[in-house]
Amino acid sequence: MVDKSITNPDFLVVGSGASGAAISWRLGKAGFKVVCLEQGPQIDIESYPHTQKDWEIKAQHEWNNNPNIRSLTEDYPVNDLDSEISPLMFNAVGGSTIHWTAHAPRFHPSDFRVKSLDGVADDWPISYKDLEPYYDLNDEIMGCSGINGDPANPIRKKRPMPPIPLGEDGVLIAKAFDKLGWHWWPSDNYINSTKYNGRDSCNYCGAVHLGCPKGAKASTDITYWPEAKKFGVKLITHCRVTKITTSKEGKASGVNYKDIRNNGKEHHISSKNIILACNGIGTPRLMLNSKSEKHPQGLGNSSGLLGKNLMFHPYTMLVGLLPKNIETYKGPIGNSLMSQEFYETDPKRDFVRGYTFQFNRSSGPITSAIGLASRPVAWGENHHKEFESRFGKAIFLATIIEDLPERHNSVKIDKKLKDSSGIPSPKINYSLSDNSKKMIQHAIQTGTTLLKTAGATEILTTPVSKSAGWHLMGTARMGDDPKNSVTDKWGRCHDIENLFIVDGSLFVTSSGVNPTPTIQALALRTGDYIAKQFRSLKK
Template sequence: MTDTTASTGPGSTPDDGRDTDDGRDTADVLVIGAGAAGAAVVWSLARRGLDVVCLEQGDWVPQDQIPKNHADWEVRGRHYWNPSPGKRRGPADYPVTNLGENPVDVYMYSAVGGSAIGYGAHFWRFEPSDFKARTLDGFGVDWPIDYEDLVPYYELNEKMMGMSGSGGDPVQPGRPEVPLPPIPIGRQGERWIDGFDKLGWYWWTQSQALLSEDYKGRPACVNRGFCAFGCPSGALALPSNTYWPEALEAGARLRTNARVREVTVDDDGNATGAIYYDADGRLREVRATTVVISGNGVGTPRLLLMSKSARFPNGLANSSGQVGRNFMPHVQTMVIGHFLEPTDADHGAWGGTVSSRHFYETDPENDYVRGFTMVAMRGYSPLNTALATAPWGDGHHEALEHHVNHEATIWVCGDDEPEEHNRVELDEVNLDDFGLPGVTTYYTLSENSKRLGEDGVRKATELARAAGADSVRTTGFDSILGWHLLGTARMGDDPTNSVVDANNRAHDVPNLYIVDGSSFSTGGAVNPTHTIQALALRAADKIWEAFDAR
């Protein structure tokens, strides 16, 4: 087991000179999961003087493991860096099986920084309407909080991460300024703008957790591209190079390679801590006054369902039966346009050039409710392009030359209604290396999602053609991109149909907080990382207020 207090380089590996594992197995607050949410909670509470310990199933990512530090980065990206645990099968992973009519290719990493170590850094706020979709459109459920409740936490998170973009977005209220100017959009970005303008559709430069200028000791982006394969310089904002260094400096304790078996409770139903396997396979226990679970929309319901007891026979905090239900990975696909001129696919951030919420809100003329975002991006990497467009045999090289660096992508992300049949369950057959159950996900697109997604593809195809594409292909919806894992321990006022309250505190367990994408009531139609972190910062304030009131 490693218990560290500092990190180095671009924030990927711990400082080897400061080990504070003093054997203490008690804390004020125990946080399970060191990803985007867990890091924000730990930072917020540690800097106030609380004794916080965090258990992370994975480890720090060493510099020599970042694919973009190697010439064969694309090959590495399909093996140990593969975002799908079922394909990666690393030592920190557990089995994940994906079923349903539209199975989700679940993407998640177990590491310090969580799944954000392999993300594209899109950094959106939700819209006010996202919190009241039931009231406005009869869609899903309303959140028990409003957009205004998160505004100060959005602002704080944008400064902590170092967000680049343009202020004054007309569809985003109360956001006149952005910490850093936008990342250069390149000539492909200009083509996308031309396409939007021809169609008369609103667009805006993409906000990204990526540095356009040097910031807080981190260097500006040097446009090496394909950010999800790792950022050698540290320009890409990760929990490991933003929140964690400051949290560790404030005295937080981080224990890596710590695989949690269960959250423990006392006879009164209060959480008392967790039992976990350390790096040597020894069973250990941490006891804490307050417990926070930040394991993502798959890992969190897994741990809750594993934490059965006489008091909670159906899983911890699951009197509603909603733990694992309402799984929302978003309605996602890619529309890829081919251009006669080079698209400079490898120049600049993969995460986006310009984007549009033109079709975000419900239009009564549509045969579906809610809407989608279109993010106009650069093209795919050479190997991924080859595998999709250039089969082996005669014509392979000709096909590859035709497509590589001549394609650009529009990512379509649609709102996904919470439905109980879309779910995460324990898999008692496929076990991890410690004999703990894996998970099975079940997902089927609703009729509303199908119609919404089909319209998203039509509109993105229009945009590609208007921008000058001479042909268009799409990745479809047969298998759903599983980048966003939401809704499986959702927030609500009613304990009979939700798992946590408006402060992310479990209805059934007064000192247990669930703080990650699983708490989303609905998912909006944008990348959730920014909102996950804003919720985490707000939940940390609520935890602190509870301590301060004692």
Template sequence: MDTPTQTPDVADVLVIGAGPSGGMVAQVLSQGGLDVVCLEQGDWVTSSDFPTGRPEWELLVQKRWAHHPSERDVPADYPVEVSESDISPVMYNAVGGSSLFFGAQWPRLLPSDLKVRSVDGVAADWPLSYPELTHHYDAADRLVGVAGLGGNPAYPDGLDYPLPPHPLGPLGLTAARGLNSLGWHWWPGTVAIPSARFGELAQCERWGTCEWGCPRGSKASADLAFWVHNLRSGVRLVTGARVREVVVDAQGRARGAAWVDRDGVEHEQRARAVVVCCNGVGTARLLLASTSPLFPDGLANSSGLVGKNLMLHPNAAVLGVYDDEMGSHRGPLGEALVSLEFYETRAEHDFVRGMKFGAHPFPGVLNQVEFHRSLPFEQLWGPAIHDVVAAHSRSFFYSGQVDDLPEESNQVTLDPGLTDSDGIAAPKVRYRVSENSRKQLAFLVDRLDEAHRAAGAVRTVRLPLATDQPGHLLGTARMGTDPATSVVNADGRAHDVPNLYVADGSVFVTGGAVNPTATIVALAHRLGEHLLATARHQEAVA
């Protein structure tokens, strides 16, 4: 597919980043008749490009398809300095962004997630209510083709999905029996992977390799869910376009963006409004790098909060080995079932807020080996390796993530010495797991182990903290009503720059404990509708 590169001198809207939020914003605006240009520093990736359709895929994903940009080191990437971080963020630069690597879990936030200050006396409330998001969640589900089962008692009444849920399979049924015996909540997993053909998406063939790329084109990554449609709607998408800064005019309005192509040639794309969609690390990096006499500390940063309050959803897991076959190579990887039993604050806990966990298949024998890395040498290598590998088909794992409350000390800054290949400062991530999160993780691991034992596992292996998961990058340009304590308002518009918007996980006030992509896309839909309704009021660029 050819990517058009002829762009207007002044677009109605410039979108920076072609991931899920950029894809949704561009879709709403282009279908509403606006002239949209999107700059994406990555390239198109087709399903046949992924190594997951080859027998040696677990070896191939170690470098070129690694989850971390500093390991891949391909032209589309920029390095990320993580020496002072407990977790290394998962990111990918391409049309579709990091959704090429996501497991496609598609849960919504719960109502309490928007009112954490009111409910639990910590963090801050969101500047919008849960009913204000419902329409946008529903619209996103219909556009993406979400598979799930309505009626989950953990959510308000009325929630349903366009497609039926995926089969639980042997591992899901085993997990369900165990959770039933404990009396814990569970529900079939909700995923943005079609259980029947949907639009451009093939029916899922259950390969289970979702987090390393779907080789069948059966996952609603943003390239397939949005961008094939956006090009038909007239969006001009420019790939290989690394944005250096958002440029402002003398009045402090966003004029457009300065960007560099793969040949090192500098360009500027002008627009009447700019929407930044570069994830919780990339958006902070771009805003901090966009300095000028009017914005010496970075664009939209009068609060000093750009880059701060980074939330990464610390993740833990427990592998269970069973006597029976679990079909653990059969996907989708997202989750066969999910439990929100311990989602809300409880008086008997020594921490606030809670967690979400799910039962997952476990494709690949090398993944099985890697999960056992924490064991003593003699329990993994030598004769023991045969038992470890042989147990693969009889295993599945529970993984969960905790409600990672915002702390200003967890932040993204510009590294003083590290740059990308065009000399643009790289982001430095400083992130430490808080005491509250460590208590949550310890509780979570015990519960995951308990769930396996209740389901009949003959042995378990614990992973108390996954340092390379997940790719949930939230909070670095938070929304709010007060410009002194937030970066954007409830519509995603920057307090300091009237025609600058942010439409990714950066705007989260709190993170909840569920996977954030459904909420990111719903907020992007909301922002798109707002911008479309107010487009005629946007001032022309001089």
């Protein structure tokens, strides 16, 4: 039996991660009856592996960010055999924000206008100015550490906290950028540099990619969700949505879901409106799995674009080995500073758009040996010498390459591969474009120059990291023309007026920065729109 208090809500949100949490909070605050279904569990932050001596082993297995390796009951497998990049994600309250490194950059104004500026892809139906107030609101709720004055980005509101310290290794890199006359700036991070909103400050243990047991790194389970629940939003875990049901008229009428803990028994919840927040792979998977007589190609797919234009950010990794051990495992592993020297299109280069350099750190001894962002340390007679050359001495530049949309890069359904509830899984087809390949070569040259200037005596290069599919975008793009997009500029499906999307699927282009603040800003903006448009539904 389905609990009556959750039946027929005004809005049923599927997924409780970055965007699902943000829109649930916004609509709960506006007074709507909101129910959110999450296939993963609620994880107690004290159960994160950092306090355990085998934390680096758990990072390789049950805390791996690749669902195919993790293989937990709440995960679904992804067929990535025909993809140059493996998609990464996490299924729990908070979604992939549990695992993210919490880097919080914004799109540039130019990112919304790549067709007008560079003649490629498409312009977004919205601008930076449309999103700016929602970026600000999200910074406040998630808690942003950073500082104004970056010459590569527009001035914005003062961040609530000063930047995360750069550390000895960060200072070394910053000075190398200065020496070359290249742009750099301390990164905006959703990691507390001071206590904030009842959450502790960072103590620089490093492993933010495994969650934060101090609550210093923002993940939506500890930022948006406690507030959303106060507004009466019902969050139900271990519920895997199998299908969005439709009425005779073709409108969304509710969802079928399976309770993962209770022998996978299937239930139905009807809802006035449905909001999808399942990420750039989970959302098209669910919509394609929900085809019906009225929607034979999958829900909301009259354009034929659902699942198409999948974008990742290809990551080029350059690990610089310093001559001296400066304990480069101290401090958040993710981005403490970044450079956008090569971000915008420059006609002198042989590619359009550009990339961001992110300065990252090393980690503990096991991670150093198995090779963070590079090949593992050699086995055999050279093992100890090579380990010695890396441990505490490795700094790395992650280059985040702008990925342009291409229709052949896609999410489809693999009818043979199924999750633990018997639901068909996604199959990814993805290959790098020539533009990306040229950008990667450029980044290897400039990154090598930078690391040498910083004093690196050896550089290990990984042109494309296969296990770096953190950012899942573009598979249900927004736009004004229903023939060329899946949703309108508010994330509302052109084909189904009571079905909304708020995750990375909406992206028209990828930009050259991490997408989460933009995903959350879009969700908050859609929430505002809905709150105004649907006033009559209020309880």
